[in-house]
Amino acid sequence: MKRRVLPGLPLSLGITLVYAAIIIVLPLIALVFKAASLGPADYWRIISSDRAVASYVVTISCAFVATVFNLVFGLALAWVLVRYRFPGRRIIDALVDLPFALPTAVAGISLTTLFAVNGWFGGPLSALGIKVAYTPLGIMIAMAFTSLPFVVRTVQPVLEELDPTLEEAAQTLGGSDLSIFARVVLPLLTPALLAGVSLSFARSLGEFGAIIFIAGNQPFETEITALLAFIRLEEYDYPASAAIASVMLIAAFVMLAVTNLLQARALRYTVRN
Amino acid sequence: MKIRLDNVVKTFDTFRAVHGVSLDIESGELLALLGPSGSGKTTILRMVAGLEYADGGHIYFGTEDATDIPVRERGVGFVFQHYALFPHMTVSENIAFGMKVSKVKRSPEAIRKRVEELLALVQLSGLGERFPGQISGGQRQRVALARALAVDPRVLLLDEPFGALDANVRRDLRRWLRKIHDELGITTLFVTHDQEEALDLADRVVILDKGTIVQQGTPEEVCRNPENAFVMRFLGDANSLPATIRDGMAYVQDVAYDAAGMADGTAEVLFRPADVAWREDGHGVPAQIVRVLDRPDSRRVLAKTTGGQSIEFDTAPEFPHRKGEAGFIDIRRPRIYKNG
Numbered sequence: 173m174k175r176r177v178l179p180g181l182p183l184s185l186g187i188t189l190v191y192a193a194i195i196i197v198l199p200l201i202a203l204v205f206k207a208a209s210l211g212p213a214d215y216w217r218i219i220s221s222d223r224a225v226a227s228y229v230v231t232i233s234c235a236f237v238a239t240v241f242n243l244v245f246g247l248a249l250a251w252v253l254v255r256y257r258f259p260g261r262r263i264i265d266a267l268v269d270l271p272f273a274l275p276t277a278v279a280g281i282s283l284t285t286l287f288a289v290n291g292w293f294g295g296p297l298s299a300l301g302i303k304v305a306y307t308p309l310g311i312m313i314a315m316a317f318t319s320l321p322f323v324v325r326t327v328q329p330v331l332e333e334l335d336p337t338l339e340e341a342a343q344t345l346g347g348s349d350l351s352i353f354a355r356v357v358l359p360l361l362t363p364a365l366l367a368g369v370s371l372s373f374a375r376s377l378g379e380f381g382a383i384i385f386i387a388g389n390q391p392f393e394t395e396i397t398a399l400l401a402f403i404r405l406e407e408y409d410y411p412a413s414a415a416i417a418s419v420m421l422i423a424a425f426v427m428l429a430v431t432n433l434l435q436a437r438a439l440r441y442t443v444r445n
Numbered sequence: 446m447k448i449r450l451d452n453v454v455k456t457f458d459t460f461r462a463v464h465g466v467s468l469d470i471e472s473g474e475l476l477a478l479l480g481p482s483g484s485g486k487t488t489i490l491r492m493v494a495g496l497e498y499a500d501g502g503h504i505y506f507g508t509e510d511a512t513d514i515p516v517r518e519r520g521v522g523f524v525f526q527h528y529a530l531f532p533h534m535t536v537s538e539n540i541a542f543g544m545k546v547s548k549v550k551r552s553p554e555a556i557r558k559r560v561e562e563l564l565a566l567v568q569l570s571g572l573g574e575r576f577p578g579q580i581s582g583g584q585r586q587r588v589a590l591a592r593a594l595a596v597d598p599r600v601l602l603l604d605e606p607f608g609a610l611d612a613n614v615r616r617d618l619r620r621w622l623r624k625i626h627d628e629l630g631i632t633t634l635f636v637t638h639d640q641e642e643a644l645d646l647a648d649r650v651v652i653l654d655k656g657t658i659v660q661q662g663t664p665e666e667v668c669r670n671p672e673n674a675f676v677m678r679f680l681g682d683a684n685s686l687p688a689t690i691r692d693g694m695a696y697v698q699d700v701a702y703d704a705a706g707m708a709d710g711t712a713e714v715l716f717r718p719a720d721v722a723w724r725e726d727g728h729g730v731p732a733q734i735v736r737v738l739d740r741p742d743s744r745r746v747l748a749k750t751t752g753g754q755s756i757e758f759d760t761a762p763e764f765p766h767r768k769g770e771a772g773f774i775d776i777r778r779p780r781i782y783k784n785g
Contacts, residue, residue: 335529337525337529340525341530342531342546343517344522344523345543345593346596347542347543347546348517348546355546441533442578
């Protein structure tokens, strides 16, 4: 057997597995059991109720828009932070992590205050006829705020490591800025972008604290799935809550599987013979 | 395409990388820019490519002033030291890149045909579908060359093209590059810090130090007649002994060498390790053998003169002397350079 510098694989593996089981797997199993305590007919009735379906539509569509926004803006932010040197760069770099550090409820209250009809942003926007607080737009903003760091922080290191001679080579071959970005830079960033986007989307699907303050929480209009599960919980209807949560769980698994597949495709070229 | 550099200057922040370099590169010539690191050779190459802008002076491609033509319109082929192949494209896609982004539209069929031709030229037919991560370093450098040639460049520029390869591959690729150059006849400029590479490959060698040209000429001219001590030392091993010039003679201890036409003062006498004969008596600088190192085809002797200078020289494998023996070193082909 090959000797390793650090001994203790059985010990370290044991600790990690026990930890993962207690922290991650156990709650998930409890969730599945709770949901399974309903009969198939009841389960289907709960998860396919009009109110639940409306909440899926609101959550997924808002998360989608927020993620697309973060894809574009997060890439731009990472690009600026890596490629340019300007006063205040380090401060902006540090600010990127703020959504992670801030309690989401605080973020939600701040955003609500800013975007309420009498708020700093909400006032001018409502004068233009755009209502943000208590609409799906507010949900999108809250989701985008809390999940922005994922895209920036996954793309940034890859962009830093990108060999500048690749772009120089493309220039000597006659490539325009646009074609170099589209054919050389973007494909090399795609795996990182996919990772960032999937994390951002997953976070948006599950976000709760920041959204409930700004959303207004009108059933069928601005009620997110996480809130619906919470409402069932408050009503002591644990199986119904678990059933709704299980739908979110399945959605998260499907999405992770799809992004992993896409990533493997994007990284085809790294496979050696 | 004839290339002319006229008094080109480049400064980075406060560091003067290139001081007024003027240079003519004849059409079809294979020219080496040779110098230690920091001599400005890569900066000159990058200015010819348009990857850096000159702060002063002009660069002409033929009769056209190319100084301000942006890199993508300059029509140069550039080969980078670390290949700079696009890792997410196959070998064929890498070679086709320049043709695909070109303003001159080519049919997919024409591009495919040209890629096949270039793969054959660089002897990589059949590897077109591999990714760069799946081929060897020498193969990658050949792909980089094919990619640079695909756009029919007016001049080919290579930055330490063999620097990242191991010795055997280097030698093969060097001979092969010379063959390709002779076939295509394209004006080629390459940068190296390896004198052997420059002398082996180039029609003409330009030696640089601290941002200026110190000497240029054919390999024969620079080897047989180094104009100063820097060139003498840079081109190969050299021993140095301090000397004094009086009345047209250079004196090393009590031994006189011809220094006709040189002003009185201090100087140094430089000579190659192969240009020394060991004498047990008679003419030469007195010295003592410190160590003898054995090589497959010779013996290298480390000796110390009675003046305290260390010197090294090569002798035939039959050299019978041993450590500690005293004698005289007889210098053939001494080269005398004034100090300062």
